[in-house]
Amino acid sequence: MVTEIKLGLCNPPEPIYLYVKNGELSGESYLWYNYNINNEKTIPVQQRGLTGYLQNLRLTSKEFRGQSNLKLDIVIAADEIYIVRTGIETNFAKTFLLAVSQVKDFSKPLIIAATPGEENVVFCRLYDAATKIRIRSEWNRDADWAGIISNVQSKLVASQQEVTFPQQQTEPNQDVRVKQIRILLNYPVELVVEWLQFQGVELPNQLEPNKIDELVKLMCLSWGQDKFENLDFATNSYQKSVVGAMNNGISEIEAITTWMENISEREILNPA
Known part of the structure; x- marks a missing residue:
């Protein structure tokens, strides 16, 4: 069934960025947040899981206090396009990469979950969205991170050539x-x-x-x-x-x- 396109006024189809951080604002703790550039406001996201299709992995260099910081962008296609951004050296990035390296079929949706650790650490847990079964992997601090990213990107390209993402079904108007x-x-x-x-x-x-x-x-x-x-x-x-x-x-x-x-x-x- 074709998704109904609503005509009229709308917001531009910009991606929603989720920045990984174990923080607290106004007495509420959070593990990732969205940032409103216009209002310079941090908006905590209370939901700790994001369900969707992994669409891409990107490495992005960002300047911070005069230094270049390499970020991992995890692009997820869901009701909107979400980009989960985290430092490439963070525990979140490494636990995500180790888990996603175990995925064989990227035509199926995944659940990416932010999980708190000791102090301000945030880990990533990955689940099969259909079965809710966690995708586990052994910890390896010496893993070939660049190799994992390249391998996953190759799988994503092959998967997107074979299948199309299912369109959200809507009731007839x-x-x-x-x-x-x-x-x-x-x-x-x-x-x-x-x-x-x-x-x-x-x-x-x-x-x-x-x-x-x-x-x-x-x-x-x-x-x-x-x-x-x-x-x-x-x-x-x-x-x-x-x-x-x-x-x-x-x-x-x-x-x-x-x-x-x-x-x-x-x-x-x-x-x-």
């Missing part, structure tokens, strides 16, 4: 659905409002899809009522031509349009 069909059938909007009021609601989105199915059928039969000998014939035609077509994968709008065209052609060929 019943308001739009009813409006499109009403306009197509030239059905009076006042009658739609009256029908909705009878159901005790103001908008189609407030009803279950099966109730909207009833409204769509009502509008279609209203259009076709004077084109058949009786209501039963109209109903049978609707079920066969519209519902049957939709069951075969045809979109609702296309099915109704074709049904209307066929009936109109029949009237032209067989005038009363």
